[in-house]
Amino acid sequence: MPRTRSHWMLPLLLALALLAAACGDSDSSDGDGADPGADPGDATEAPEHPEGSAMAEIQDAGTITVGTKFDQRLFGQTDPRTGEVEGFDVEIAKLIVEAIGPDVEIEFVETPSAIREQAIVDGTVDMVVATYTINDTRKEQIDFAGPYYVAGQDIMVPAGNPLGIEGVDDLSGKRVCSVQGSTSIENIREMVPDAEITEFPLYTNCADAMRDGRVDAVSTDNVILLGLVEQYGSDVFEVVGNPFTTEPYGIGIPKGDDEFRSFINDRLEEMFENGEWAEAYERTVGTVAEEIPEPPELDRY
Amino acid sequence: MDVVVDNLDRIAAGMGTTVSLTVVSWLGAFVIGIVVASFRVGPIPPLRGVGTVYVEVVRNCPLTVLIVVFYFGFPSIGITQPAFTSAVIVLSLYTGAFVAETVRAGVNTVGVGQVEAARSLGLSFPQVLGLVVLPQALRSVVGPLGSLFSALIRNTSIAYFISVVELTGTAQQLSVATSQFVPVFLAVALAYLLLTLPTGLVVGVIERRTAIKR
Numbered sequence: 079m080p081r082t083r084s085h086w087m088l089p090l091l092l093a094l095a096l097l098a099a100a101c102g103d104s105d106s107s108d109g110d111g112a113d114p115g116a117d118p119g120d121a122t123e124a125p126e127h128p129e130g131s132a133m134a135e136i137q138d139a140g141t142i143t144v145g146t147k148f149d150q151r152l153f154g155q156t157d158p159r160t161g162e163v164e165g166f167d168v169e170i171a172k173l174i175v176e177a178i179g180p181d182v183e184i185e186f187v188e189t190p191s192a193i194r195e196q197a198i199v200d201g202t203v204d205m206v207v208a209t210y211t212i213n214d215t216r217k218e219q220i221d222f223a224g225p226y227y228v229a230g231q232d233i234m235v236p237a238g239n240p241l242g243i244e245g246v247d248d249l250s251g252k253r254v255c256s257v258q259g260s261t262s263i264e265n266i267r268e269m270v271p272d273a274e275i276t277e278f279p280l281y282t283n284c285a286d287a288m289r290d291g292r293v294d295a296v297s298t299d300n301v302i303l304l305g306l307v308e309q310y311g312s313d314v315f316e317v318v319g320n321p322f323t324t325e326p327y328g329i330g331i332p333k334g335d336d337e338f339r340s341f342i343n344d345r346l347e348e349m350f351e352n353g354e355w356a357e358a359y360e361r362t363v364g365t366v367a368e369e370i371p372e373p374p375e376l377d378r379y
Numbered sequence: 380m381d382v383v384v385d386n387l388d389r390i391a392a393g394m395g396t397t398v399s400l401t402v403v404s405w406l407g408a409f410v411i412g413i414v415v416a417s418f419r420v421g422p423i424p425p426l427r428g429v430g431t432v433y434v435e436v437v438r439n440c441p442l443t444v445l446i447v448v449f450y451f452g453f454p455s456i457g458i459t460q461p462a463f464t465s466a467v468i469v470l471s472l473y474t475g476a477f478v479a480e481t482v483r484a485g486v487n488t489v490g491v492g493q494v495e496a497a498r499s500l501g502l503s504f505p506q507v508l509g510l511v512v513l514p515q516a517l518r519s520v521v522g523p524l525g526s527l528f529s530a531l532i533r534n535t536s537i538a539y540f541i542s543v544v545e546l547t548g549t550a551q552q553l554s555v556a557t558s559q560f561v562p563v564f565l566a567v568a569l570a571y572l573l574l575t576l577p578t579g580l581v582v583g584v585i586e587r588r589t590a591i592k593r
Contacts, residue, residue, distance in 0.1 A: 290454040
């Protein structure tokens with residue numbers, strides 16, 4: 079009865095995989111714990127939380143489930159060798175959980191864009207850190223702490239920027255590439271009507287076309303562009319670093335839990351100030367970005 | 380339907396691109412088809428081999444794969460063509476393989492006696508093929524060639540894969556910009572029918588005019 083077997087084998091394998099992932103994560107957060115160890119009071123003893131709060135519950139349970147992307151370079155991507163998920167979102171999640179309790183283990187689960195609200199609403203995850211743009215439609219279902227990063231549509235050019243493209247206005251009359259059906263391409267069409275637009279199904283198609291000299295620039299969210307720079311090499315492409323739209327990334331939590339939200343916001347503020355945020359950025363996005371940006375302004379609504 | 384009416388100029392421009400892709404590619408495909416068919420029915424074994432390999436390889440690969448390999452892959456071996464040219468080359472090569480097979484089928488309908496008679500008159504192989512066999516062969520396959528032409532019109536939609544904004548590409552752009560998928564794609568389906576249905580009628584007329592009266 080092979081069919082019956084596969085029915086119970088699959089969840090078992092998944093559970094094992096998750097267990098392995100969780101163990102791996104706790105290992106690495108132990109390793110990271112050495113850094114903030116310099117910061118007194120945080121890592122040494124368990125912090126006190128108000129009774130009945132989400133933080134107290136998580137601390138008692140000893141584990142937290144965090145949703146993130148598994149396929150977004152630099153923010154949340156599984157390392158094919160170790161199976162661990164790595165990136166800026168993952169680092170931010172670890173820094174927040176550390177403040178809930180240094181012994182709390184994080185279980186990362188994959189939350190692709192389309193299911194993020196649902197995963198929070200139905201309790202699959204305790205919070206979502208997944209290149210999650212704060213907007214009003216989403217705020218009807220969930221709440222956001224943060225932002226902890228502000229992405230925006232930017233421009234990628236060949237290394238050395240031979241045409242001297244410094245911003246969106248310089249794209250007029252240039253050959254610009256983006257992905258078919260994206261909002262990025264509609265933005266270009268609106269903002270630079272005389273740009274010569276080329277569109278392909280994939281971002282890597284645009285990158286290939288630029289490498290072969292068929293287009294002058296590629297434009298989409300800077301996060302995706304930085305990922306392309308990492309993939310192709312910083313000797314091939316560079317990002318102009320002058321975003322012309324704003325995408326504030328927040329941390330999604332269940333709607334109405336204001337206590338949890340202000341706890342996360344306080345913790346974000348703390349790591350903006352003590353340099354932990356900048357260190358996390360440097361370790362991840364900073365490997366390809368030119369300079370560390372200023373931390374964003376928190377939106378405590 | 381406002382979306383369609385407001386954007387008739389863009390749809391017409393897309394249709395224009397589809398038509399020029401079709402016409403130029405058909406000319407290329409026809410020449411390639413005749414040459415390859417001649418190879419395959421000819422007496423020179425190496426050329427027969429080349430013809431067979433060409434037809435079997437090209438005909439049995441998905442068009443999408445061919446166009447992506449040509450446009451994105453060939454620059455690494457020093458062949459970089461603009462998108463429109465690339466689309467025309469790949470569509471010609473692809474359709475050419477089918478034309479070759481169709482023409483070869485037509486050649487097989489020409490009686491052996493015709494060839495023997497031409498040879499006994501002292502005509503060379505190229506003369507036999509060009510003056511005696513092909514004219515008769517083509518007349519017998521007008522219908523199948525018409526089907527290939529119609530297929531080519533529809534196959535040009537693959538050019539949007541490499542950024543040539545033809546009819547299908549226009550539809551994608553308009554539907555994303557307006558979020559009105561159904562009216563846009565219905566209009567584009569209609570536009571394709573405006574191109575393919577008259578083609579069928581014209582092919583029917585040519586078929587009747589060129590029919591071999593026995």
